[in-house]
Amino acid sequence: MHSKYCHLRCPQCEISGNMVLDLKPTRIGKAFCSNCGYDLPLHDGISDFAPHVPLMDPKLRPIQKLNQSPVFSAFYESAVWRAFLTRLGSGISMKDELERILSLAGNGAIETVADLACGTGHYARAFSGKFPDAVIYGLDISLSMLARGQKLARRSNLNSILFLRGDIYRLPFEDSSIDRVNCCGALHLFSNVFPIWREIFRILRPGGVFTGWSLYLKPGLEERIQHRMMEKKLASFFQPGQLGDELKQAGLTHFHCERERLWLIFSATKTKDGLL
Numbered sequence: 001m002h003s004k005y006c007h008l009r010c011p012q013c014e015i016s017g018n019m020v021l022d023l024k025p026t027r028i029g030k031a032f033c034s035n036c037g038y039d040l041p042l043h044d045g046i047s048d049f050a051p052h053v054p055l056m057d058p059k060l061r062p063i064q065k066l067n068q069s070p071v072f073s074a075f076y077e078s079a080v081w082r083a084f085l086t087r088l089g090s091g092i093s094m095k096d097e098l099e100r101i102l103s104l105a106g107n108g109a110i111e112t113v114a115d116l117a118c119g120t121g122h123y124a125r126a127f128s129g130k131f132p133d134a135v136i137y138g139l140d141i142s143l144s145m146l147a148r149g150q151k152l153a154r155r156s157n158l159n160s161i162l163f164l165r166g167d168i169y170r171l172p173f174e175d176s177s178i179d180r181v182n183c184c185g186a187l188h189l190f191s192n193v194f195p196i197w198r199e200i201f202r203i204l205r206p207g208g209v210f211t212g213w214s215l216y217l218k219p220g221l222e223e224r225i226q227h228r229m230m231e232k233k234l235a236s237f238f239q240p241g242q243l244g245d246e247l248k249q250a251g252l253t254h255f256h257c258e259r260e261r262l263w264l265i266f267s268a269t270k271t272k273d274g275l276l
């Protein structure tokens with residue numbers, strides 16, 4: 001039993017604190033729940049906390065299917081894809097964007113960070129660099145992204161990141177156990193976001209901060225096109241006021257938002273008493 005991973009919740013019995021991980025130097029050798037005995041499926045050293053989601057879900061959108069490809073994962077962070085899109089969509093560099101997120105995440109005694117829809121671990125690695133003593137969970141549904149993330153983290157000698165396959169609608173963490181939750185550049189892929197806010201509220205410790213960025217619902221012609229995309233459940237776009245209201249409804253307050261072209265970079269906090 002690795003007590004530092006006591007925040008993990010079993011996907012079968014949904015009880016926390018009983019996950020036993022047999023950690024090998026560069027991978028997980030075995031993972032099971034000592035409460036119900038459930039053996040988690042393992043894929044190349046990555047434990048699967050979302051066995052209820054098929055590895056290739058037919059309901060996924062084309063971009064989400066692309067995320068499952070090892071070839072796409074290999075150049076995901078490179079100048080020809082994410083770095084290019086960041087510059088185009090926000091006008092700032094990936095490095096500047098990352099610094100904004102880390103600054104919004106603040107400081108303090110941080111023990112746990114969950115990077116949701118972590119992809120190849122760009123933000124998880126940065127959080128690991130900023131909070132070297134914290135346990136960082138990198139969670140995504142795509143195994144090829146996670147495998148790439150694991151490789152990049154090992155290459156940078158960042159051994160505090162545990163990459164997990166997980167479902168953003170059913171996060172495998174105990175209530176009130178995570179100090180910082182981050183989700184960048186992925187929220188627009190989900191058409192139903194309110195349950196995600198509720199899950200983030202559930203897992204955050206009172207006083208914990210949620211950081212992220214998503215896409216701006218731009219007034220004018222773009223808004224009509226974006227609304228059509230939302231009606232067809234192709235993407236979600238946000239206006240700062242609406243995003244702040246939704247997060248508040250889910251229990252997350254102190255909303256702060258900075259817009260850079262189509263990028264909304266934001267943070268929100270779970271209040272100390274953790275109550276709505």
Ligand SMILES: [Zn+2]
Binds near residue numbers: 010015034035036037
């Ligand atoms: Zn269990």
